[in-house]
Amino acid sequence: MESLIFLILFPLIAGGIMLFLPNGRGRDLFVNFAAIVTCLGSLYLLFEYFGKGEVLFAVDGTFVDPLILAAEVAIGLFIIGISLKFKKYLVTVLAALQLAMAAYTEIVFEPAHNIGFDLFIDPFSLIMALIIGIIGSLICVYATGYMKTYHEHHKDVKDRRPLFFFLMFLFLSAMFGIVFSNNIMWLFLFWEITTLCSFLLIGYARDEVSWKNAFWALLLNVIGGVAFSGAILFINAFSAGTDIYLNELLKSSPEIALVAAAFIGFAGLTKSAQFPFSSWLVGAMVAPTPVSALLHSSTMVKAGVYVIVRFAPIYESSLIGIAFAFIGALTFLTASAIAISQSNAKKVLAYSTIANLGLVVACAGIGTEEAVWAAILLIIFHAVAKSLLFLSVGSVEHQKHSRDIEDMGGLIAAMPKIALMMLIGMAGMFLAPFGMLISKWASIHAFVNAIPPFGMLLIAIIAYGSGITVFFWTKWMGKIIEVRTERKPVEKEASRPEMSAILTLGGLTVLACLIFPLISSTMIEPYLHAIYHTTSPLLSLSNEIIMLFMIVVVILLPLSLFHFAKGRTLRRQYMGARVTEVEGEHLKFLGSMGVMKEEELSNYYFPNMFGEKELSRAGVWSSILIIVVMFALLSWVFPLGVMM
Amino acid sequence: MLTGEPVIGILLFIILAPFVGTIVLGLDRIITARMQGRVGPPLFQPMYDILKLFEKEKMVIHESQNFWIFGYLVFIIITGALFFGGSDILLVIFALTLAEVSLILGAFSSGSPYAHVGAERELIQLMAIEPMIIIAAVGFYEVTNSFNTLDIASYGSPLILVLPGIFIGFVYILTVKLRKSPFDISTSHHAHQELVRGLNTEFAGSTLGMIELAHLYELVFLLGFLFLFFGFAAPIIGIIVIALVYLLEIFVDNATSRVKWSFMLDSCWIVTAVAGVLNLMALYLILR
Numbered sequence: 047m048e049s050l051i052f053l054i055l056f057p058l059i060a061g062g063i064m065l066f067l068p069n070g071r072g073r074d075l076f077v078n079f080a081a082i083v084t085c086l087g088s089l090y091l092l093f094e095y096f097g098k099g100e101v102l103f104a105v106d107g108t109f110v111d112p113l114i115l116a117a118e119v120a121i122g123l124f125i126i127g128i129s130l131k132f133k134k135y136l137v138t139v140l141a142a143l144q145l146a147m148a149a150y151t152e153i154v155f156e157p158a159h160n161i162g163f164d165l166f167i168d169p170f171s172l173i174m175a176l177i178i179g180i181i182g183s184l185i186c187v188y189a190t191g192y193m194k195t196y197h198e199h200h201k202d203v204k205d206r207r208p209l210f211f212f213l214m215f216l217f218l219s220a221m222f223g224i225v226f227s228n229n230i231m232w233l234f235l236f237w238e239i240t241t242l243c244s245f246l247l248i249g250y251a252r253d254e255v256s257w258k259n260a261f262w263a264l265l266l267n268v269i270g271g272v273a274f275s276g277a278i279l280f281i282n283a284f285s286a287g288t289d290i291y292l293n294e295l296l297k298s299s300p301e302i303a304l305v306a307a308a309f310i311g312f313a314g315l316t317k318s319a320q321f322p323f324s325s326w327l328v329g330a331m332v333a334p335t336p337v338s339a340l341l342h343s344s345t346m347v348k349a350g351v352y353v354i355v356r357f358a359p360i361y362e363s364s365l366i367g368i369a370f371a372f373i374g375a376l377t378f379l380t381a382s383a384i385a386i387s388q389s390n391a392k393k394v395l396a397y398s399t400i401a402n403l404g405l406v407v408a409c410a411g412i413g414t415e416e417a418v419w420a421a422i423l424l425i426i427f428h429a430v431a432k433s434l435l436f437l438s439v440g441s442v443e444h445q446k447h448s449r450d451i452e453d454m455g456g457l458i459a460a461m462p463k464i465a466l467m468m469l470i471g472m473a474g475m476f477l478a479p480f481g482m483l484i485s486k487w488a489s490i491h492a493f494v495n496a497i498p499p500f501g502m503l504l505i506a507i508i509a510y511g512s513g514i515t516v517f518f519w520t521k522w523m524g525k526i527i528e529v530r531t532e533r534k535p536v537e538k539e540a541s542r543p544e545m546s547a548i549l550t551l552g553g554l555t556v557l558a559c560l561i562f563p564l565i566s567s568t569m570i571e572p573y574l575h576a577i578y579h580t581t582s583p584l585l586s587l588s589n590e591i592i593m594l595f596m597i598v599v600v601i602l603l604p605l606s607l608f609h610f611a612k613g614r615t616l617r618r619q620y621m622g623a624r625v626t627e628v629e630g631e632h633l634k635f636l637g638s639m640g641v642m643k644e645e646e647l648s649n650y651y652f653p654n655m656f657g658e659k660e661l662s663r664a665g666v667w668s669s670i671l672i673i674v675v676m677f678a679l680l681s682w683v684f685p686l687g688v689m690m
Numbered sequence: 691m692l693t694g695e696p697v698i699g700i701l702l703f704i705i706l707a708p709f710v711g712t713i714v715l716g717l718d719r720i721i722t723a724r725m726q727g728r729v730g731p732p733l734f735q736p737m738y739d740i741l742k743l744f745e746k747e748k749m750v751i752h753e754s755q756n757f758w759i760f761g762y763l764v765f766i767i768i769t770g771a772l773f774f775g776g777s778d779i780l781l782v783i784f785a786l787t788l789a790e791v792s793l794i795l796g797a798f799s800s801g802s803p804y805a806h807v808g809a810e811r812e813l814i815q816l817m818a819i820e821p822m823i824i825i826a827a828v829g830f831y832e833v834t835n836s837f838n839t840l841d842i843a844s845y846g847s848p849l850i851l852v853l854p855g856i857f858i859g860f861v862y863i864l865t866v867k868l869r870k871s872p873f874d875i876s877t878s879h880h881a882h883q884e885l886v887r888g889l890n891t892e893f894a895g896s897t898l899g900m901i902e903l904a905h906l907y908e909l910v911f912l913l914g915f916l917f918l919f920f921g922f923a924a925p926i927i928g929i930i931v932i933a934l935v936y937l938l939e940i941f942v943d944n945a946t947s948r949v950k951w952s953f954m955l956d957s958c959w960i961v962t963a964v965a966g967v968l969n970l971m972a973l974y975l976i977l978r
Binding site for chain 1: 747778800805813825971974
């Protein structure tokens with residue numbers, strides 16, 4: 047238990063100290079130190095609880111409960127205050143509503159806190175803790191280098207780095223809290239802290255656009271918060287009292303569990319930026335890159351899918367689950383399609399996150415053993431590969447002063463190390479035999495057997511989405527390796543902390559692909575076994591061997607370059623046999639009017655077919671429809687008489 | 691074709707596929723020539739072409755492009771080997787995607803406008819056909835309850851009886867896959883003036899040879915995929931139908947002119963939805 051509490055409290059305290067440390071080497075060293083300790087802490091957790099299954103801990107509530115309550119009220123008042131100040135009255139109303147519901151719950155039902163276990167750890171939360179601990183701390187290390195350059199480039203933004211690092215570590219602390227909380231009231235507090243942190247981090251630059259996007263994120267997340275407090279109110283009002291503990295709730299009567307799962311799952315949709323709530327994550331791109339990386343890989347959105355996957359066994363073969371599965375699948379398809387029309391690298395990454403989480407939600411909604419297996423694998427691979435991509439794009443942006451994909455032509459020659467890492471990250475996102483594809487393969491396997499005939503419709507959605515994913519990733523990869531003329535690499539691709547984080551994540555991506563059978567057999571399968579009590583082999587040995595074989599082939603293939611470097615004649619591009627010449631890094635050719643023209647190549651984006659506006663609108667409305675139907679179903683599942 | 695021992699299937703594929711592919715392509719060229727009132731090349735001309743390519747000067751824009759093309763060849767062979775070795779068909783499809791992506795990246799890497807446009811069009815083709823291939827695999831599963839190609843091929847009755855829509859959809863995208871007109875938009879055999887062979891523009895000598903060799907392997911794999919619709923339950927009919935389908939492809943190739951990419955994408959997706967997805971849905975009614 048000590049290590050759990052340590053992981054929750056240490057980043058909080060370390061972050062608190064950072065709040066008072068001035069910019070400079072000392073603070074950077076302290077950030078690195080805190081990151082390493084957090085990372086080692088999560089590794090120690092692995093060492094301590096590996097193979098132990100679910101372990102529950104009772105915490106003496108007399109001291110903690112008032113603190114939790116006070117923190118919740120403080121957060122509520124802060125949100126109300128700041129939204130009043132900025133005249134965002136809708137946020138004010140929702141935050142007040144949420145606070146009132148929480149107060150009502152506390153006063154009327156006085157949830158008895160001392161009869162259950164407040165903290166717990168099981169293989170799933172252990173996996174999540176590793177993602178938060180390792181990837182989250184790497185991002186913090188990266189941020190020390192990045193933020194320095196950021197402020198050199200953005201003179202207009204006031205330097206608030208002490209607050210920045212405090213919020214980053216507070217975020218990690220809250221995330222640990224979310225995955226370790228068995229008490230839903232606690233879980234909710236940490237949930238609210240992540241909402242608050244993301245709001246303040248998105249608004250870091252404090253200009254008009256940042257505030258606008260920050261408030262938009264806050265608004266959507268407060269909607270989720272209201273749903274969450276609704277779930278808590280419901281659980282307290284209609285259940286035996288012990289159901290405020292996750293492990294009890296999952297075992298409780300189907301009606302209670304299903305209603306709670308629907309409301310908390312709804313909150314999860316807002317946090318994991320599923321349609322119709324996806325827009326806040328796209329808007330969050332205004333934040334400095336480490337924030338985006340943190341939001342996308344190890345915090346925020348992962349908190350959303352975490353709770354949804356937690357409730358997956360309850361969704362299994364229920365209409366509520368089907369509704370979630372369709373929202374997820376729809377999000378996967380729509381967000382992937384929108385990614386085609388985007389040339390802003392961070393937006394492409396954002397939409398691909400939304401899409402991938404859609405796949406996770408779809409799997410969790412199906413809720414079968416196989417589907418949850420795919421969901422957890424997706425979470426792992428997405429966390430590693432996406433953080434790698436964000437950090438790489440961030441560093442490229444500082445060199446090229448642009449985050450547009452079209453400006454990344456020939457990056458492999460100019461910034462070979464980072465470009466290679468980006469290629470690894472992208473391959474990890476969609477190519478066989480890398481991680482994400484294994485998960486996609488698993489989800490197709492899972493959907494085929496799931497809830498006929500809905501499973502088939504989901505498969506069709508995944509099939510189209512899969513083709514679309516190949517398109518937008520490959521064209522980006524193509525841009526990076528498109529080298530027209532000889533060019534020299536830049537002297538320094540990124541600062542040392544940035545480079546070390548990027549290279550480590552690149553290594554982790556490959557490692558995750560190599561050892562995923564091990565992760566599956568030692569952690570995911572035991573977790574599933576504890577829930578579903580079956581031991582069907584999810585991944586046959588022969589398929590495992592084929593995948594590993596393919597990975598080895600992919601790793602070895604670059605060796606062929608030595609062979610291909612021998613005995614070749616180098617020629618310039620064939621441009622319909624026109625005269626060409628090289629000027630600096632530019633390739634020129636003789637145009638029809640006898641003038642030398644510069645060659646320019648750009649990719650297809652199909653704005654008419656995959657336009658952001660139209661597709662978003664379609665996605666938003668159809669997902670709203672599904673949600674409305676879902677809650678209508680819910681009132682049918684849960685007869686009104688019981689509710690009154 | 692498929693055997694009980696995966697290793698034999700894999701070895702037979704690796705050794706025989708280039709010859710089978712050569713014969714099919716050779717016949718293709720002869721029949722095409724006859725349709726156009728020409729005599730046409732000898733049967734083994736495709737093989738001679740490849741051998742000739744390997745003797746030519748090794749010209750490249752930069753060495754890395756060969757790495758991608760070599761990767762393409764390797765993964766096309768792995769795709770076919772997995773397929774004929776009786777492995778999970780979804781893995782086969784994903785290996786095929788990896789191979790295709792490798793080829794496209796090879797074309798991108800050259801930084802040439804013709805290759806660039808060809809690569810983008812090839813990418814559109816990939817996006818157009820991918821859903822249908824996955825849906826075909828799922829259709830096989832729905833009937834046979836297995837994703838393994840060996841189990842699918844050894845199913846008791848011919849799958850085409852319950853998967854007619856998926857078969858039609860697959861034949862439709864086969865035109866794209868075989869780079870036949872009206873969907874030969876990425877390499878354009880016959881439109882030298884427009885794309886100068888698009889995707890293939892910047893590949894010469896042994897590099898181009900590797901691409902052509904990979905095509906032979908891919909061709910055999912695709913025909914093998916078609917064979918799954920008949921399996922060991924109706925092998926003779928299967929081979930006859932495949933021959934007829936191929937003849938039809940040649941005819942369409944000669945009788946149509948190229949279309950715009952948007953038509954290709956739209957029509958492939960619509961055919962997939964109508965023929966493929968509806969067939970999948972109908973399976974619930976048939977099988978229950």
